[in-house]
Amino acid sequence: xxxxxxxxxxxxxxxxxxxxxxxxxxxxxxxxxxxxxxxxxxxxxxxxxxxxxxxxxxxxxxxxxxxxxxxxxxxxxxxxxxxxxxxxxxxxxxxxxxxxxxxxxxxxxxxxxxxxxxxxxxxxxxxxxxxxxxxxxxxxxxxxxxxxxxxxxxxxxxxxxxxxxxxxxxxxxxxxxxxxxxxxxxxxxxxxxxxxxxxxxxxxxxxxxxxxxxxxxxxxxxxxxxxxxxxxxxxxxxxxxxxxxxxxxxxxxxxxxxxxxxxxxxxxxxxxxxxxxxxxxxxxxxxxxxxxxxxxxxxxxxxxxxxxxxxxxxxxxxxxxxxxxxxxxxxxxxxxxxxxxxxxxxxxxxxxxxxxxxxxxxxxxxxxxxxxxxxxxxxxxxxxxxxxxxxxxxxxxxxxxxxxxxxxxxxxxxxxxxxxxxxxxxxxxxxxxxxxxxxxxxxxxxxxxxxxxxxxxxxxxxxxxxxxxxxxxxxxxxxxxxxxxxxxxxxxxxxx
Amino acid sequence: xxxxxxxxxxxxxxxxxxxxxxxxxxxxxxxxxxxxxxxxxxxxxxxxxxxxxxxxxxxxxxxxxxxxxxxxxxxxxxxxxxxxxxxxxxxxxxxxxxxxxxxxxxxxxxxxxxxxxxxxxxxxxxxxxxxxxxxxxxxxxxxxxxxxxxxxxxxxxxxxxxxxxxxxxxxxxxxxxxxxxxxxxxxxxxxxxxxxxxxxxxxxxxxxxxxxxxxxxxxxxxxxxxxxxxxxxxxxxxxxxxxxxxxxxxxxxxxxxxxxxxxxxxxxxxxxxxxxxxxxxxxxxxxxxxxxxxxxxxxxxxxxxxxxxxxxxxxxxxxxxxxxxxxxxxxxxxxxxxxxxxxxxxxxxxxxxxxxxxxxxxxxxxxxxxxxxxxxxxxxxxxxxxxxxxxxxxxxxxxxxxxxxxxxxxxxxxxxxxxxxxxxxxxxxxxxxxxxxxxxxxxxxxxxxxxxxxxxxxxxxxxxxxxxxxxxxxxxxxxxxxxxxxxxxxxxxxxx
Numbered sequence: 001x002x003x004x005x006x007x008x009x010x011x012x013x014x015x016x017x018x019x020x021x022x023x024x025x026x027x028x029x030x031x032x033x034x035x036x037x038x039x040x041x042x043x044x045x046x047x048x049x050x051x052x053x054x055x056x057x058x059x060x061x062x063x064x065x066x067x068x069x070x071x072x073x074x075x076x077x078x079x080x081x082x083x084x085x086x087x088x089x090x091x092x093x094x095x096x097x098x099x100x101x102x103x104x105x106x107x108x109x110x111x112x113x114x115x116x117x118x119x120x121x122x123x124x125x126x127x128x129x130x131x132x133x134x135x136x137x138x139x140x141x142x143x144x145x146x147x148x149x150x151x152x153x154x155x156x157x158x159x160x161x162x163x164x165x166x167x168x169x170x171x172x173x174x175x176x177x178x179x180x181x182x183x184x185x186x187x188x189x190x191x192x193x194x195x196x197x198x199x200x201x202x203x204x205x206x207x208x209x210x211x212x213x214x215x216x217x218x219x220x221x222x223x224x225x226x227x228x229x230x231x232x233x234x235x236x237x238x239x240x241x242x243x244x245x246x247x248x249x250x251x252x253x254x255x256x257x258x259x260x261x262x263x264x265x266x267x268x269x270x271x272x273x274x275x276x277x278x279x280x281x282x283x284x285x286x287x288x289x290x291x292x293x294x295x296x297x298x299x300x301x302x303x304x305x306x307x308x309x310x311x312x313x314x315x316x317x318x319x320x321x322x323x324x325x326x327x328x329x330x331x332x333x334x335x336x337x338x339x340x341x342x343x344x345x346x347x348x349x350x351x352x353x354x355x356x357x358x359x360x361x362x363x364x365x366x367x368x369x370x371x372x373x374x375x376x377x378x379x380x381x382x383x384x385x386x387x388x389x390x391x392x393x394x395x396x397x398x399x400x401x402x403x404x405x406x407x408x409x410x411x412x413x414x415x416x417x418x419x420x421x422x423x424x425x426x427x428x429x430x431x432x433x434x435x436x437x438x439x440x441x442x443x444x445x446x447x448x449x450x451x452x453x454x455x456x457x458x459x460x461x462x463x464x465x466x467x468x469x470x471x472x473x474x475x476x477x478x479x480x481x482x483x484x485x486x487x488x489x490x491x492x493x494x495x496x
Numbered sequence: 497x498x499x500x501x502x503x504x505x506x507x508x509x510x511x512x513x514x515x516x517x518x519x520x521x522x523x524x525x526x527x528x529x530x531x532x533x534x535x536x537x538x539x540x541x542x543x544x545x546x547x548x549x550x551x552x553x554x555x556x557x558x559x560x561x562x563x564x565x566x567x568x569x570x571x572x573x574x575x576x577x578x579x580x581x582x583x584x585x586x587x588x589x590x591x592x593x594x595x596x597x598x599x600x601x602x603x604x605x606x607x608x609x610x611x612x613x614x615x616x617x618x619x620x621x622x623x624x625x626x627x628x629x630x631x632x633x634x635x636x637x638x639x640x641x642x643x644x645x646x647x648x649x650x651x652x653x654x655x656x657x658x659x660x661x662x663x664x665x666x667x668x669x670x671x672x673x674x675x676x677x678x679x680x681x682x683x684x685x686x687x688x689x690x691x692x693x694x695x696x697x698x699x700x701x702x703x704x705x706x707x708x709x710x711x712x713x714x715x716x717x718x719x720x721x722x723x724x725x726x727x728x729x730x731x732x733x734x735x736x737x738x739x740x741x742x743x744x745x746x747x748x749x750x751x752x753x754x755x756x757x758x759x760x761x762x763x764x765x766x767x768x769x770x771x772x773x774x775x776x777x778x779x780x781x782x783x784x785x786x787x788x789x790x791x792x793x794x795x796x797x798x799x800x801x802x803x804x805x806x807x808x809x810x811x812x813x814x815x816x817x818x819x820x821x822x823x824x825x826x827x828x829x830x831x832x833x834x835x836x837x838x839x840x841x842x843x844x845x846x847x848x849x850x851x852x853x854x855x856x857x858x859x860x861x862x863x864x865x866x867x868x869x870x871x872x873x874x875x876x877x878x879x880x881x882x883x884x885x886x887x888x889x890x891x892x893x894x895x896x897x898x899x900x901x902x903x904x905x906x907x908x909x910x911x912x913x914x915x916x917x918x919x920x921x922x923x924x925x926x927x928x929x930x931x932x933x934x935x936x937x938x939x940x941x942x943x944x945x946x947x948x949x950x951x952x953x954x955x956x957x958x959x960x961x962x963x964x965x966x967x968x969x970x971x972x973x974x975x976x977x978x979x980x981x982x983x984x985x986x987x988x989x990x991x992x
Contacts, residue, residue, distance in 0.1 A: 344938035344979045348917060351935045353981045378938050421844065439847045442840035442874050483840040485849045 023102035028113040028126065028256045031076045031102055033086070037094045039070035044197045044247070047072070049090045055080045055104075060289045064088070064095075065250040068200035075254035077290055078104040079113075079126070114256045114290060115219055117311055121327045121334065121368055122414030130412040133335055134404045135163035135221065135372035139264065140171035141389035142209045143180035152389030153212050159392060160401035161373065163219040165297075165337055167264065168206065168248065172230035175345075175382045181205070184233065184244070193232050195240040203251050214257040221314075221337070223297070224248065224280065225272070226264040235271045242283055249287040258292050260284050261314060261337075265299035281309040297337055305330050320360050323367025324417040334369035336360070341386050342394040343376030350376030350386065354395035355462060359437065359486060361396075361403055362461050366425045366435035366488075368417030373400055402464040406433075406490075432491040435461075442483035447476040452493045459488040466490075519598035524609040524622065524752045527572045527598055529582070533590045535566035540693045540743070543568070545586045551576045551600075556785045560584070560591070561746040564696035571750035573786055574600040575609075575622070610752045610788060611715055613807055617823045617830065617864055618910030626908040629831055630900045631659035631717065631868035635760065636667035637885035638705045639676035648885030649708050655888060656897035657869065659715040661793075661833055663760065664702065664744065668726035671841075671878045677701070680729065680740075689728050691736040699747050710753040717810075717833070719793070720744065720776065721768070722760040731767045738779055745783040754788050756780050757810060757833075761795035777805040793833055801826050816856050819863025820913040830865035832856070837882050838890040839872030846872030846882065850891035851958060855933065855982060857892075857899055858957050862921045862931035862984075864913030869896055898960040902929075902986075928987040931957075938979035943972040948989045955984040962986075 025031040033051060037043070049064035051074045064074035072095055078084055081104050090096040107113070113126030115133075123131040136159070141152050156164070170180035182202035186194040210220045224245065227234050236244070252258050262280050263269065277296060284294060295314035296303045305313040306329075313330050316338040326334045342357045343350045352360075357373065364371035375385040375394045383390040407415065415425035415433065422444070424434040429449035448454060456469040456479065469479065472494055481487065521527040529547060533539070545560035547570045560570035568591055574580055577600050586592040603609070609622030611629075619627040632655065637648050652660070666676035678698035682690040706716045720741065723730050732740070748754050758776050759765065773792060780790060791810035792799045801809040802825075809826050812834040822830045838853045839846045848856075853869065860867035871881040871890045879886040903911065911921035911929065918940070920930040925945035944950060952965040952975065965975065968990055977983065 344936050346937045346940045348935050351937045353934060353936050356934045356981070438849060438852045439844050440840050440849050441842045441847045444842045485852070 023100075024105050025078060025102055026105050026107040026111060027081055028077055028079065028107055028111055030254045031078060031084075031104075032254075033064070033074040033076070033088070033098070033100065035064075035072045035074075035088070035095050035098060036070055037066075037072045037090075038092055042196055043072075045243070047090065047092055047095070049074065049088065049095050051076070051086045051088045051098075053078070053084055053086045055082060055084045062254070062289050063246065063250040063287060064090075065247055066198075067204075073251075075251070077114075077254040077256055079290070080104060081106060110217060111256070114292060115259070117293070117333055119414050119416075120331055121416065123312075123333060124412075130408075130414070131162070131219075132404065132407045133163045133219070133370045133372075134161055134400060135165060135335065135337060135370075136161040137165045137338065137341070137372060137374035137386050138389040139165065139167045139223070139226070139387045140176060140180075141166060141387075142206055143170040143182075144178070144388050145181050148383065148388060148390055149209065151391060153216070155389065155391055156213070156216055156218060159397055160404045162217055163221055163259075163372070164213060165221045165223060165261065165264075165372065167223040167226050169226060169229065169233040170231065171226065171228045171387060173228040173387070174347075175384050176228070176387050177382070183231070187231070191231070195236055196243075198244075198247055203247075207251065207255070210252065210255050210258065214255060219257045219259055220255070221259040221261050221295075222248075222252070223261045223264045224284075225262065225266070225269060227268040228264075234269055238276065238279075241276070241280065245280060245283045246287050249284055253288045253290055253292060256290075260288070260292055260294045262294070262296040264297050265316070266296050266303060267301045268299040277303065278307070281307070285309045295335075305332065318360070320363035320367060320369075320371070321423075323364050323369035324420065324423075327368045327417065335372060336364050336369060337372040338374065339364070339371055341374035341376045342396045343378075343384070343386070345376045345378055345384070347376075350374075350384075354399070355486070357394075357396045358399040358403075358461055361400060362435045362486075362488065363423065363437060365403065365407065365415060366417070366423035366433060368415060368425050373397070399461060399464060403461065406459070426491075430493045432489075433459075434489040434491075436481070436485070436487050436489070438485045440483050440485045440487075441481050443478055443480050445476060445478045446473070446489075446491070448473070448491060450475050454491040455494050457490045458482060459490055460486075461488060462486060519596075520601050521574060521598055522601050522603040522607060523575065523577055524573055524603055524607055526750045527574060527580075527600075528750075529560070529570040529572070529584070529594070529596065531560075531568045531570075531584070531591050531594060532566055533562075533568045533586075534588055538692055539568075541739070543586065543588055543591065545570065545584065545591050547572070547582045547584045547594075549574070549580055549582045551578060551580045558750070558785050559742065559746040559783060560586075561743055562694075563700075569747075571747070573610075573750040573752055575786070576600060577602065606713060607752070610786060611755070613789070613829055615910050615912075616827055617912070619808075619829060620908075626904075626910070627658070627715075628900065628903045629659045629715070629866045629868075630657055630896060631661060631831065631833060631866075632657040633661040633834065633837070633868060633870035633882050634885040635661065635663045635719070635722070635883045636672060636676075637662060637883075638702055639666040639678075640674070640884050641677050644879065644884060644886055645705065647887060649712070651885065651887055652709070652712055652714060655893055656900050658713055658900075659717055659755075659868070660709060661717045661719060661757065661760075661868065663719040663722050665722060665725065665729040666727065667722065667724045667883060669724040669883070670843075671880050672724070672883050673878070679727070683727070687727070691732055692739075694740075694743055699743075703747065703751070706748065706751050706754065710751060715753045715755055716751070717755040717757050717791075718744075718748070719757045719760045720780075721758065721762070721765060723764040724760075730765055734772065734775075737772070737776065741776060741779045742783050745780055749784040749786055749788060752786075756784070756788055756790045758790070758792040760793050761812070762792050762799060763797045764795040773799065774803070777803070781805045791831075801828065814856070816859035816863060816865075816867070817919075819860050819865035820916060820919075823864045823913065831868060832860050832865060833868040834870065835860070835867055837870035837872045838892045839880070839882070840874055841872045841880070843872075846870075846880075850895070851982070853892045854895040854899075854957055857896060858931045858982075858984065859919065859933060861899065861903070861911060862913070862919035862929060864911060864921050869893070895957060895960060899957065902955070922987075926989045928985075929955075930985040930987075932977070932981070932983050932985070934981045936979050936981045936983075937977050939974055939976050941972060941974045942969070942985075942987070944969070944987060946971050950987040951990050953986045953988075954978060955986055956982075957984060958982060
């Protein structure tokens with residue numbers, strides 16, 4: 001159990017039951033109400049429970065859920081500092097009309113709140129600090145057992161990633177033959193699912209992992225559905241899909257580091273229609289009181305990311321030069337969550353070189369978008385980072401860390417695409433990051449915004465070097481360049 | 497004067513005038529008839545001249561042209577061995593009804609005839625030997641004066657190229673400020689062209705260079721129009737365009753190594769319409785008795801290469817993965833005549849690395865197409881190979897030579913695209929050349945045509961190494977691979 005301080009469940013339980021007047025929860029932490037209630041019948045289906053939380057003239061409604069063993073929980077992520085109260089509603093008297101109060105305190109320094117869209121195509125935490133997504137992919141890492149999951153967490157502790165794409169359901173696919181430790185629904189030995197009930201152990205474990213990620217400053221980009229399945233979770237009837245979504249949102253939405261990805265490769269799930277995907281989005285949108293980020297990841301065919309419930313464009317694509325076009329088209333942030341993975345497996349999607357993956361990070365960045373990492377090196381035990389986590393073998397992570405550090409020193413408004421002949425991103429008149437990609441000009445005439453003086457650096461994204469160019473520059477000027485490929489040039493306004 | 501033996505003009509003149517019965521021309525050489533005629537008025541416009549050549553029941557009509565100084569010439573490239581006769585036709589009695597005979601002899605060993613399309617998407621010389629186009633680009637090399645032109649020819653003597661893209665008109669563009677030595681039309685000091693006459697010196701010089709190329713085994717891919725012009729040649733009226741085309745075809749079509757490229761970047765010539773381009777194609781098609789290859793090169797927009805007069809698809813494109821699709825679409829050979837150039841100039845089209853250009857050659861090859869070279873390194877005297885010729889500076893030519901040698905040992909039917917997951921070309925059951933591009937699988941399961949046993953090699957296109965894999969292979973089998981990018985795997989049927 002690695003719950004961060006702000007949300008120790010046992011502590012929160014105590015709050016309500018024993019000494020409510022003393023309760024305090026930090027802003028964007030979790031205030032949890034625990035209530036005993038009926039365990040007969042099917043509480044997952046029979047019982048409705050929610051609470052209305054109130055702060056001055058602001059009210060927030062949050063659904064509760066049955067946690068098993070006659071226990072019900074309502075989780076709440078408060079967004080305002082001060083005194084909150086609540087009243088529960090239920091169709092069963094034991095859970096209805098319960099009231100309480102708690103104080104929301106200044107968050108710990110590492111708690112910046114949930115991530116929001118800012119400046120059209122960028123992100124920021126709710127406290128205003130910029131969030132620059134540098135994601136990785138470990139689809140099924142929470143289904144690998146404690147030993148490997150702890151190794152994954154240890155790897156993430158020093159890796160450059162602040163977002164992880166992960167499936168809620170277990171995964172059945174090449175290199176992924178093992179059974180999960182937990183199943184989301186009660187399941188008989190012969191493989192029959194009871195889709196009218198949930199397995200609290202499954203979700204409790206998942207929550208632990210989300211909390212683990214939160215303590216590492218990592219956003220959990222939760223994939224709600226995916227096609228790589230042998231247990232039946234990709235082919236549930238609509239009522240089971242919808243109940244699952246509501247249960248997930250009720251349990252997880254109070255975690256500030258949760259994002260909702262409707263699917264991995266939604267278009268490969270042949271039993272779902274576009275109407276299903278639209279409905280899933282709307283259920284999540286309506287059920288989640290905090291409006292966590294919502295996206296959907298494609299196989300061959302894009303979902304229509306212009307639909308209003310899509311907060312950002314999550315794509316599988318190797319066409320990094322489309323970044324700018326998609327930002328312009330959708331007026332939303334664009335994340336290349338899957339642009340192929342560093343590795344050496346036979347499959348084309350899993351064997352690009354570290355150099356190529358680093359190149360794609362830079363192309364996406366210079367195009368005004370964001371790019372995600374994944375790693376697929378052959379392993380005698382079939383432990384490939386992309387799906388199971390474990391240890392990283394590749395050469396791209398240090399270069400991705402280098403890029404992350406660079407971006408963290410760029411203008412907090414975000415890196416807008418500013419030029420296309422050679423891709424450049426930044427903020428006009430203040431900061432330009434040109435990426436020359438496979439081109440190797442030995443000289444180039446830059447034409448930057450007037451009324452500013454700039455200092456310049458040559459950046460080698462692979463060697464991770466930043467080499468200042470002597471002098472300062474203004475307006476239109478010609479620079480000698482290294483004449484080798486995959487170099488970048490940075491201009492920063494000199495403060496005078 | 498470097499005319500090859502088979503076509504010394506002075507010798508051929510002697511044939512007709514002095515001792516016709518002894519005349520002999522090798523097959524696909526040039527038999528030239530020289531006739532004195534009127535020099536008054538404007539012979540370029542006033543006089544029509546042609547000859548009908550006859551071999552048994554085959555007749556070929558070829559136009560003559562005014563060569564200046566009261567001299568008219570009719571050039572003929574005979575395609576059959578044996579005794580030929582001819583009769584001239586003209587609207588002037590001095591040139592009409594002249595007859596003669598000559599013998600066509602077995603060609604020298606280096607003379608394989610003109611290049612034709614064969615096997616849908618490939619080429620062969622008319623004698624049946626395969627022709628594998630490995631082109632380069634020196635747009636304006638014939639306008640640089642003898643010293644540089646001789647250097648270009650010396651470079652070509654040891655370079656891997658057997659085709660060169662070259663403009664008939666001089667070029668005005670960045671790095672191309674110099675005046676040409678010759679102008680195609682009489683031109684006053686103040687820059688007025690007499691578009692009703694031609695400058696015989698210009699064409700005589702051009703013919704010398706075409707003959708120089710022929711002696712080096714290089715096809716001259718002649719660009720008839722282009723937009724980079726300050727002399728007025730890109731904006732001539734239709735009657736001047738058409739007269740120019742007919743004059744060029746009359747003078748040059750008997751050179752077996754001539755190809756017709758209607759334009760470089762036709763769509764950037766804003767004074768021409770699509771109807772103009774169609775007409776140009778038809779004029780060339782109808783005037784050229786030998787049906788030399790015809791193409792047109794695009795800027796941003798493709799010409800419709802499915803039109804019947806287009807013999808092969810000549811494209812400017814960096815999208816090498818389209819090769820297979822275009823071959824299938826057009827059922828014609830596809831040549832990426834411009835996929836950007838090795839170099840270091842500021843312009844994106846002229847500064848890809850040698851590694852990237854070599855990669856593109858391999859991608860095109862594995863896609864069942866052909867790729868062309870160009871080189872643009874900054875030079876203190878602005879002598880960039882791509883336009884002026886001179887010396888090669890780059891690192892791609894030896895690798896292109898390596899590829900050419902490899903292809904020359906491949907099946908003579910040509911390299912058809914055979915696989916797309918990793919691109920492969922060859923002939924099914926006999927020869928497979930897989931190119932893994934940026935992918936770096938450490939192992940891969942190949943599935944080759946049954947009923948054959950193959951030997952295998954790992955090929956490194958950059959290091960120019962061919963490393964045999966021990967053993968032989970059949971059907972479906974898994975090979976360990978180097979696990980690094982830009983490698984190729986070759987399978988050749990073992991002859992048993």
